[in-house]
Amino acid sequence: MLSLPSGLRVAVLTVSMAVSSIAHSSELPATGRKIVIEKTGERYEWTLVQAPLPTIADDQVLVRVHAISLNRGELSRLERQNFAEAAKTPVSDAAGEVVAVGRAVKDVRKGERVTSTYFRNWIDGPYREAYLDAVYGWSIEGVAAEYVALDARAVVPIAKDFSYEEASTLPTAALTAWNGVLGRVNTQKGDVVLVQGTGGVSTFALQFAVAAGARTIVTSSSDEKLAHAYKLGAREGINYRKEPDWSKAVLRVTDGRGADLVIDVVGKSTLGQSVDSLADEGTLAIIGGITGYDGSLSAWGLLKKSATAKGIFVGSRADYLRMNEFIARHHLRPLIDRVYPIEQYKEALQAMAAGNFMGKIVLTF
Known part of the structure; x- marks a missing residue:
């Protein structure tokens, strides 16, 4: 529960x-x-x-x-x-x-x-x-x-x-999400942020993105989890079991724009669709490797959008202190x-x- x-x-x-x-x-x-x-x-x-x-x-x-x-x-x-x-x-x-x-x-x-x-x-x-x-x-x-x-x-x-x-x-999941959304990536109000899943890093990423004023999309295998993600501020939810080509759903709900930022916590099996979900000049934050760390990225997929792929590996103590200030300012739990x-x-x-x-x-x- x-x-x-x-x-x-x-x-x-x-x-x-x-x-x-x-x-x-x-x-x-x-x-x-x-x-x-x-x-x-x-x-x-x-x-x-x-x-x-x-x-x-x-x-x-x-x-x-x-x-x-x-x-x-x-x-x-x-x-x-x-x-x-x-x-x-x-x-x-x-x-x-x-x-x-x-x-x-x-x-x-x-x-x-x-x-x-x-x-x-x-x-x-x-x-x-x-x-x-x-x-x-x-x-x-x-x-x-x-x-x-x-x-x-x-x-x-x-x-x-x-x-x-x-x-x-906070030390690992929250700080990783913080750097993926704000610390090492400059998410702005009105940006579209796609978050994979509803685990620790993903839930923090959702909260940080919403607090920053971004329009946030969440993917999950569970409608129940998506319902809870809506309560945390998600704008759209995509059940990837029902829509295996979830990158197409991302483009659909954003009227073809795609996501300015994709938080990829899964790794090998999702990198291709993560790139396909990106908006022009978007950023792919590679955070996890649940399905493995040996996947491949499409060079043309990034080039044609002038997109960026960025690895996020938790963060420093100074990052942690800055994150805590943001959490306090926005009353996040x-x-x-x-x-x-x-x-x-x-x-x-x-x-x-x-x-x-x-x-x-x-x-x-």
Whole structure:
């Protein structure tokens, strides 16, 4: 049932350094729950274990995690074994409370509510491929743990009126959508924006586009989901099961103009129709690869429209802060479909794999 709820680099220190940087205190437990990825036969699976709390370096903070949100990457990393062997703990998105700070930390306080960031090292400026060497839950240890050590410069404050559950949805899905619609693409009032699907990134993209004054079209396999997309501000909905050539439907409802921006979250199987859906001088934002990342684009399809194809890979901490300002200004709220306790992680992963949800799936500690 759809609902809107209300509200590592892990440095190894010596015992003396751990004491001086207050990595642990008498108020904290010795252990906490965490998810680890383990190989069972030929498969990789999540397992909930009890583990010692991490120690923090001088420039890190210790966060007591209250909520984590899932992205499709959680599934692909298990299916394709697409993660670094060193990153035994999955998930990139967490929200929690700072319970200890390293002695060199000046801008984050104990008791502050924060989220993680997707990239540990992308603080500001243009993207660099080197940032992939430090992605939580992929190339370094993730945040699916009751206590996590995070670099102080890579955490973001949570808005006062956001719950931990809501805040946990922002680091990857929301920021990707933000950069796809506004941060790295200059969507204007009156533009036509086509959004594929109604998952986490897509729902945020719909909300951002509507808030920017764009005319937004949504594709989905479900009339029920399209009905909910209308409530979020979509102007038109296209059921691609009923209209497999949905690019023609896009041209039909726009009187032949097409979409100024197409948010492609599916990848290989949709790239062709995404290009066909574009307006002259439109932009194709390539965001996801649910059906694979090895598709092909028609050079003539782009050339004849003088269109642009642009890859969007989440964003920097500075982008995150700008997105939060936009969210606050437009009074936007994340759409959370289901919230599970951490012990029900198997059910949460099954729900993610089934795809019968809108917005985000969240787990709480």
